[in-house]
Amino acid sequence: MACRGIVFNIQRHSIHDGPGIRTILFLKGCPLSCWWCSNPESQSFARELSFKPDACIACGACAGACPARAITKEDGGFSFDRAACTSCGACAEVCYAGGRTMEGREMSAQEAVEEVFRDEPFFRRSGGGLTLGGGEPLAQPEFAGAVLRGFKAKGLSTAVETAGHVPWENFTRVIPHVDYFLFDIKHTDPRKHKRFTGADTCLIQENLEKLLRLHSGVTARVPVIPGFNGSGEELLAIADRAAALGLKEIDFLPYHGYGSGKYALLGRAYPLKTFGSPPPTAEIVEGIERLKPAVEKRGLKVRIGG
Ligand code: SF4
Numbered sequence: 001m002a003c004r005g006i007v008f009n010i011q012r013h014s015i016h017d018g019p020g021i022r023t024i025l026f027l028k029g030c031p032l033s034c035w036w037c038s039n040p041e042s043q044s045f046a047r048e049l050s051f052k053p054d055a056c057i058a059c060g061a062c063a064g065a066c067p068a069r070a071i072t073k074e075d076g077g078f079s080f081d082r083a084a085c086t087s088c089g090a091c092a093e094v095c096y097a098g099g100r101t102m103e104g105r106e107m108s109a110q111e112a113v114e115e116v117f118r119d120e121p122f123f124r125r126s127g128g129g130l131t132l133g134g135g136e137p138l139a140q141p142e143f144a145g146a147v148l149r150g151f152k153a154k155g156l157s158t159a160v161e162t163a164g165h166v167p168w169e170n171f172t173r174v175i176p177h178v179d180y181f182l183f184d185i186k187h188t189d190p191r192k193h194k195r196f197t198g199a200d201t202c203l204i205q206e207n208l209e210k211l212l213r214l215h216s217g218v219t220a221r222v223p224v225i226p227g228f229n230g231s232g233e234e235l236l237a238i239a240d241r242a243a244a245l246g247l248k249e250i251d252f253l254p255y256h257g258y259g260s261g262k263y264a265l266l267g268r269a270y271p272l273k274t275f276g277s278p279p280p281t282a283e284i285v286e287g288i289e290r291l292k293p294a295v296e297k298r299g300l301k302v303r304i305g306g
């Protein structure tokens with residue numbers, strides 16, 4: 001387990017990402033760039049600087065530490081030139097106010113397994129375990145495979161959340177060590193999928209079909225995004241696709257805007273803003289509840305939330 005990967009978060013006590021109580025190891029980096037992504041810090045494969053102006057106490061420590069001179073003193077405070085920033089992390093090391101922090105840390109597979117295994121009593125009691133999320137965990141196939149293998153060797157359950165847009169070989173590295181796959185089906189129209197995520201559906205569909213020939217523990221996951229796939233027609237087309245592939249379970253994940261504030265901290269604009277204001281999550285849930293009987297008629301067990 002000598003290989004290393006980059007992780008951006010570890011979330012404990014989740015009950016939505018596979019059976020039982022689970023700990024989610026979020027791997028950094030994703031080949032897609034979905035407009036609604038609630039974890040923008042997950043998209044780049046590199047470590048990156050998050051700057052929270054509200055937490056800054058203007059002590060100036062970061063300006064003195066920055067080798068790129070990206071932080072400079074100006075009237076009454078400091079200015080930050082993100083274009084000059086090399087994400088070296090020197091400023092975050094001296095910022096005790098939490099104004100500057102680095103997103104992403106490198107870990108060995110063994111460190112990751114040990115960190116997740118701390119929650120063993122919860123896993124044993126609930127039938128839970130480790131879930132790899134992201135980002136796209138299968139975009140770091142060597143690390144993902146080593147972590148899953150190491151965790152499985154402890155006799156506990158493993159799950160992977162994937163959007164499926166990776167070479168098939170990446171799946172083959174992990175399949176023997178995974179009990180459950182939570183596989184995104186975001187849209188059935190390849191052109192719309194490409195516009196809103198950066199990639200069409202060809203590779204994803206091909207991988208899903210191959211996976212279903214080899215693995216029986218696959219659940220479809222559908223982020224429900226108003227303006228992208230939120231109409232009844234689009235959601236039923238996704239349900240039809242899932243049923244035709246022989247899937248038995250589908251999870252609908254209603255849109256929420258929790259991650260929208262994180263974009264500014266990374267110096268980026270929130271892409272979904274171009275839709276205007278999306279409806280409140282409760283309203284989206286109501287819409288899915290209305291569709292539920294029609295989806296169930298297609299032979300799919302429906303879960304809402306996550
Ligand atoms: S070190 Fe932190 S608190 Fe001090 S000026 Fe820089 S960002 Fe602000």
Ligand code: SF4
Pocket residue numbers: 049065066067068069070071084085086087088089090091092
């Ligand atoms: S991450 Fe490095 S280059 Fe960027 S602002 Fe901080 S110290 Fe400067």
